[in-house]
Amino acid sequence: GHFGMTTGYINRLEVLGADVTVTIDRAFTTTADMVCTLQVNQSNERRAVTVEPSDSFALFLKSVFESIGSEQRKVFAETMLKDAQALDILRHSLSA
Numbered sequence: 001g002h003f004g005m006t007t008g009y010i011n012r013l014e015v016l017g018a019d020v021t022v023t024i025d026r027a028f029t030t031t032a033d034m035v036c037t038l039q040v041n042q043s044n045e046r047r048a049v050t051v052e053p054s055d056s057f058a059l060f061l062k063s064v065f066e067s068i069g070s071e072q073r074k075v076f077a078e079t080m081l082k083d084a085q086a087l088d089i090l091r092h093s094l095s096a
Contacts, residue, residue, distance in 0.1 A: 019043055030056070 013027035020042040030036050032055035040047050067073045 032058070 011026050013024045015022040023039040033053045036051040038049040
């Protein structure tokens with residue numbers, strides 16, 4: 001990561017796989033009305049994948065509320081537990 005008060009704004013996520021890279025600009029700060037374009041480089045062929053605008057926070061909350069009372073709620077609980085465990089591991093590794 002790079003953070004600077006005197007540089008231009010950048011927010012980019014690069015996902016790397018065995019034979020693919022995906023670059024997403026503004027991955028964490030897209031607005032509800034913003035089209036997001038993923039740059040995909042797979043087997044040395046480049047293409048752009050467009051993701052239509054949406055409010056990701058609202059969609060997440062909608063899925064949480066829809067899962068209440070169903071077996072899907074376990075997915076959120078398991079994910080939160082795994083996140084907490086990963087954070088605990090990171091904290092312990094920093095104090096060692």
